[in-house]
Structure formats: structure tokens, C-alpha cells
Amino acid sequence: MDHEKVNILLVDDQPAKLLAYEVILKDLGQNLVIASSGREALEVLLKTEIAVILVDVCMPELDGFELAAMIREHPRFQKTAMIFISAIQVSDIDRLRGYEMGAVDYVPVPVVPEVLRAKVKVFAELYRKTRELERLNQDLEDRVRARTAELENSTAKLRESEERRSMAIAAGKMGSWDWDWITGDWMWDEGQYRIFGVGPESFAVNPANVQALLHPDDVDQLRKAIAEFNKGTRSYETEFRIVRPDGDVRWCVGTAAATVDDSGRVMRVSGVTVDITERKRAEERQTLLAREVDHRAKNALALAQSIVRLTRADEVKAYVSAVEGRINALARVHTILSLSSWQGAELSKLIDEELAPYSLGGQIKLAGSEVQLLPATAQTLALALHELFTNSAKYGALSTRTGRLAIGWQVEHELLTLTWEESGGPLVMTPKSRGFGTRSLLASVESQLGGQARFDWRAEGLLCRLEVPLVRKTAATTTPGNFEAASSAELQRASG
Template identity: 30%
Template sequence: MEGFISTPPHSPQIEALETRILLVDDHPPNLLALEAILEPLGQRLVKATSGREALRYLLTEDFAVILLDVQMPDLDGFETAHLIRQRKRTRYTPIIFLTAHSREETDQVHGYEHGAADYVVKPFNPDVLRWKVEVFVMLNLQQQQLQRQEAALWMLEREVLARRSEHRFRTLVDALPLFVWAMLPDGAITYTNRCWLDYAGLEPAQGRDWEAIESVFHPEDLSRARAAWAEAHRTERGTEVEYRLRRSHDGAYRWFQGRMLPERDERSALTGWVITATDIDDSQRAIESLRATSEAKDVFLTMAAHELRTPLQAARGFVHLARLKSGTGMSPGVDRALQGLARSVDRMAKLVENLLDVGRLQRGDMELQTRLVDLHALLLEVAEHIQPLAEHSRRIEILAPEGLVLAGDPERLDQVFTNLLSNALRYSPEGGTIVVNAREEAGQIHITVKDHGLGIPPDKLRHIFECFGRAHGTAYGGLGLGLTIVRGIVERHGGRIWAESNGRSGEGSIFHVVLPREPRLPA
């Protein structure tokens, strides 16, 4: 304490600092006397004539010390001090009680119990009171000075850390296998990494010059890149664009994925841009090769399917003609052979049609002949057509209300449910009932096909609708195109299809088909 008292109240170190002293007394003459005593301290004096007024000041301001009269009407000094100590912000603000009546030791103890830093009885020595107040003023000023120094040290530390972080960041960015530019909001380039300079064969100054940068772009890609960057500047949003850049040592152009991302401050105001370019040339060429291979495969399959149609139709005609010419005189062995031949031709014809349908779906030219379809009648017809193929231990149960009508292509919808029911029979080797349930739900029709067969392994569920995707390999035949075609037809009708199964044999699968009642064809 002696050290603080001896410190000059207006030392150069804290000359710019100021604190406040709160004077609380219900008698204005007493406030004037206190003001005269404390004015030499050079601090702002705030006067309050009641405890409630003092509490209002404490809501908005901080004080080095409070001089509080004990005897006041309405809210006395002890009650006011109790309320001051209840608030976190003023819990430790020093309070000096002033009184002309309470001289007993018990009263002083009562004051200290209410948080008093000191208890002064009137009349008092003005110099002694000023010295006591000065101690708390100096403590407050020293605390402010320490806070300032702490803030300054923190800012200095942050600046040092920021410089170190920037150096570390630039070292890291220079080592990255991608190109990086930093720009101001107006597009002026402030930084570019070494990887870009080495690739483009540019000096550091050239690496920040837009004319030099654009000279590295492929002429066919430059306008597209400019348009993307202009749009990003206009909207202040990130963008991506692919372009080719010339490599300096051999003049070869390679594909890059360019990204432009905005930088913002804590108020979300734009402060700059970061542009990166990632080499995607190898993956781009691989994708182009795969695309070309896929297109060649699709063309081959389509051409092969078309070429197979004619001989298959001729074979079907010859089989029919042979059975017709032979009449009732055909031997049982020949009849069975012709029936087997007919089934093989029909199976081959179906495979050919599947290939053609897949080609139509991939090209997007599968046309639908839409009209009103009685779903109840359609499902019964499909079940009657397939039922003879099933063994007596299996049967198909249709649960669909009569008069359930939707708009769609009846032939294509027949193809959907024929495929689903055929699969249900094929993958139910142990028999069991196959239940087809159809119901209306909020303007849509929800059809489920449930069997009790092998089920679908959970890891295969998301692949069964892909081309050549089969849940159980080649053991059950087929090319794996049926569900691909089913999904394409359903989606062409504006619907969706999915499957559920736990993969346990005997618990089977459930296929869900949801179709709109009104036509809602995709664009």
C-alpha cells in the first residue's frame, strides 16, 4: 500500500488514463463538500442523491471507489451496498461508508459485513479521506495500465505469430503440387506459389501479371475461364471451371480444375480471393477413354441386337411353320425338340429386346404411349400370364382395389411387373406366396411385390438396378439388364423404385414402385 500511496497521481506513464469516483449522499451540501475534497485527484466525480440513483449509474459505468452515506431514506447505505455486491460486475468495487451517527463498534462491523473497504465517521479529516480514496484510484489506474500493457503484448504476440504463420503458410503452399494465387477484391494478384511459376516458366513478377498468365491458357478455354471469374466477381461467390494450361518445358497442354474462393472478414465483407488449379489431366483422359469405350460398347450392342432380330424372327417363323406342317402326326420327340427350340428363340428374342431397351434408355429416346391404365386388370393379366410358368407350390396373390387407374404406357408397365414377378418366381426356389399389393397414397399409387425367396445381400442392394448388376451372380441366368430397364421405365413415368431385403434366405425381398396417377414425364 505504501508503494501505491507514494506514486504521483499524475505520472507520465498513466497520464492518459482516467477513472471515476461515485459519491452517494442524500444531502447536496455533503456532496459539494466531498467534491471539493476529492477534486485535486483529477478524476471524474459522479454524484448521486439516493441509493437507487447510484445503482442506475452502476449499470452503465465502472468506478474506482464508491463513497456511500449510511443514513439515507428509502434505501440506506447498507441495503445499497448489499445490492451492489449482488451484481458480478460490481462485486469487488471498493466501498467507503460515511456516517455521522453510527459510531459504535457493532455498526462498523455491520458495515464491513456488507462489503465495506473502509468505514469513516464524520467529522473526518479531509486529507485523510482524500489519501484513502487516492489509494483506490491509483489501484484502479494501475489495473487499467496493466490491462493496456497486456493487450499490447497480446497484439504484439499475435503479430509475431501471424508473421510466423504466414511464412509457414507460404513455405507449405510453395511445396503443394497445385497452383495457388492470392488476389485483392479488385483482382490484383498479391501472391503466387513456386509450383505455378516453375510450370509456366515465369518470373515472380510475371506470375502476378494477368497478361502473362492468360498467355499460358489454351486459346479455346480462355473465354470460358474469364466468364467464370467475372461471374465470381459479380456474385462474390466461389466458382469452378476446367481449362488447359501450357507446360513451359515441352509446350504440352494439360487439363486443370480451377477453383476461385472468396475470403471474408468477421463482418462477411469481401477481403480477397484465393484461386487454385489442380492437375486433372490424367483422370480427364481416363474418363474420356472410358466414355469412348462405353459409347463403342453401346453402339456394338445396339447394332448386334438389331442384326440378331432378323434371324431370330426367321427362326421363330420356321419353328411355327414346322409344327404347323407336321400337325398331329408329329412324334413326341420332335414335338419336344420344337418346343425347346421355340423357348430358346423366345429367350434369345427377349435378351435382344432388353439390349435394345437399354440403348433407348441411355440415349433418352424411349417413347411412352400414355393412356389410362386399369392397374387392377393389368396386374391380374400379368399374373395369369406368368402363373402357368410357376410350380403348383408357388402362387401369385394380387391385392389391388378395382378401379385403380393411372396414366401410363400399358405395354411398358406390363414389362415392369412381368420382370418383377418373374424375378420373384426365379429367386424363390423353395416356393411360397408372392404378394402384389397396390394402394393409393396422396395422389400416387404405391405397388409392392413381396416374395419369400433368397433375398438380396445388403451390399448388393444399391447395385441391382445398374446395368449387368446381379445379386446372385450368373447362377440364375440373365444378363442383369431387367431391373435396369424396369427402373428406366418407372422413372420415364415420373416414378421411383427401390428394394428392401435383409439378405436372409426365406425372408425374401420387397420391391417398391411409386407412380403418379397423372402423367409427370421427365424432361
């Protein structure tokens, strides 16, 4: 392998000596650089990387000792090898001075070519080896720095990945686990402990303890999974329930995968557990809601059927108008209840819905605080208010521009009292018989809600007082699903 040539500086004020040195050192195959004075040598050193300096001790201006001292003062050349050539007999003191100036060796004149060549070669090779070692060290340091940077970058990415995984597991209510099939050792991460409602400081993960947290009806799922892996199954997924130490039941879906050796024997099983309790509960609520909607739809149709069958009128137009009005009243209250997820309805909203078709300006006065009605109460009162508004618009105060209507309500001891007071309308006379609307109003308020309905047919206008308990004590009315069917029965009795 060819080595890189090094530079050897020859310093002497006599050209003949320089030529002699060149001839002697030519066989070394190195670059020989010539300087005829100390100052010229300094200029060369500043521009060129020199391995060995061969310098004559006796030179005008700067002798060899002075040049060596100046060279050693520069940090860059403190370790550069210098060989002194002396044509005079030097004493031990001169040698010591030379060594103090940085000389590494002395060569006397006359110069023995083999000796000079051997000494220069040694220091040239030493320089080359030193530089190669420096380059190797630098290369190694660069590699170490690059590798360290890669490791730091990899570690940072791994840390970020682990943080993202932990965040995903926490947000997704997930946990991971690992089971050594040979030793029986288990490993749970933080998410797994969180799902099962236990802590690593107090819960030892082993088959017996894990099985104790499984719902009794789902213990067989664990046994089945173990059996499947023993049969050669590589992955398994199932839904199961756990019962936390505090009694909370959680639904989970577990996915597991087996790692096997070359012979196909299971070595370990790893998996992920996801808490799907909220999803399960949402599905249950959806199913329950679907059944409830189906039930309410059937009962609402039954009630509408009763309204159609039992409504009386002298002509088709009046019949259609009465049926449409009652069904629309029922639809409006259903809309209000749907918006509240069938939790109830405010009395003022029921009245506003019934007022909407009339646009009577200042003829109607309302007074009362907010009252929240149960679904059954809201439906019954909506139909009752519809009958009152319809009769008033046909025959009472709302049939003329001069008529006035005051509706007030209050609640005391869970009893709602609603007062309907008309004035300024046509002259009122006590009816000889009650119509379907009045009979159905009485039947629904008194029989269905357990309240009372009183009518005072004053000449100046109808005065009606409805008293409705807000909390029913009978089984029939405490079950919302029974309302429409019971209302249908009351309408039939009212039509008799």
C-alpha cells in the first residue's frame, strides 16, 4: 500500500550542503523542501505541513538554536521533529541547549549518508504514523458522534412514540399485557391496571388473581383462549366482562397473539385490552330507546285511532277539523317531549304551542312561573288545553276581537292549579249537555291524572279551574308507557 508522502524541510545557508542533503535523502521518496535561511524556513512552516526539519546550527542572522526557539514558540510546531547538523565539535552544554530548544537529534559533519537517512526516515515514519493515528482517532470520534446522535435521535423518537402510545392507550381506554407461556410470568402496563381497577403495588398478576376479576359468566372465555392456543391457534379475540374490586362491571374486548419457537411451541402470548363499557351502554340505550319509540308509536297510533273513531260532528268538514286539531295537539306535545328526551315539558311551552295558530295579539294574558311536567301529565294537559282553545275560538272569548282570556297557574304542595278565565266575548249560557271535548277533558284530567276540572259558565265568560297533582301515586300513571292506552280507554268512556 502506498503511503502519503511527507514534507521534510532542509535549512542551510550554503547551497552546496542543501544539494548534498537532497542527494542523500532522495531515496526516502519524500517531498524535500528547501530553505536557505531561518526566516525563509519560518515562512515555509507557516504555509506547509512539515514532518521533519533538518537545520544547520551555524547560520547568519538566525542560527539553528534561535530558529528552533522561534519554531517551538508556535503552538502548531511544538511537536515537530528537528535534527541539528553541526560542522563544529559541540560540547555537552551545546547539546543540552539544543535539546532544550527542541532538537530531537544531532548529526555531525562530515555527514554519513546512511546515518542521516536512517534518522530522518525514523522521524518521518513516526510523523506519518502519528498523523494516521490522529486521522483514525478523528474518524472514530466522528463515527462515535454520529452514532451517538443516531442513538439520541432514536431514543427521542422511541420516547415520543411511547408517549404517543401511552396517550393513545389512556385516551382509548386501552391496556397491553404479556404472558410468558413457559414461566407463567405476566407483565401489565399502566392501562391494563387502570381497566381492571387495581394497582401494581397491591395486585399480583397471575392466572388465579386475573380469573377472580372476571365476571363469573365469562370465566370460560379465558379457559377457551388457553385451549385454543394449545391447539395451535395464533391469535384470539373475544368480548368479556370484569368485576372491579369496587363492584363496577366493565365490558372489554381482548385481542391476543402467540409467539412460537421453531417447533411451533407457544413461548409467550401478548395482547391488548380495550374498555368498551361506554359503547356497550350506548348500544343498550339505543336498543331500549328503539323499543320505547316502537311502544310509544303504537300507543300514539292507538290514541289517534280513538280520537278518529270517537270524534262527533254534524258534517264532514267539522269532523276533519276536529280530528286534525286534536292530532296536531298530540303531535306538538310529542315534539316538545322528544326535544327533552322524554324527560318532561314546561307548561308555558305547551300553552305557547297551542297559542301559535291564533295570533291574537294582546287578547291573551299569561301569568305563572316555570313548571316542569312529567310526560304523561304534559300529554293530557296538551289535549285539555287544545279543547279549551278550540271551544273558545268557536264559541267563547277568542271568537271576537273584544274577547279577553287570562291563563294563570301556580304550584303548591305538588299540586298544579290552572285557571282559565274568559271575558268580553259573546253571552255565555250553560250548555244543556256536555260535548265530546268537554267530556274527554274531564275524563282525562280526573281519571287519568287524578285531578279535578271545574267549569263555571258565567254570562260574561267561561271560568275553568284545573287541579292536577304533579306526582301521581297510582301504578297506572307512574309508568309512562301506559299513558296512551289509558287515555284511549278514558276517551271511549267519555264518548258513552
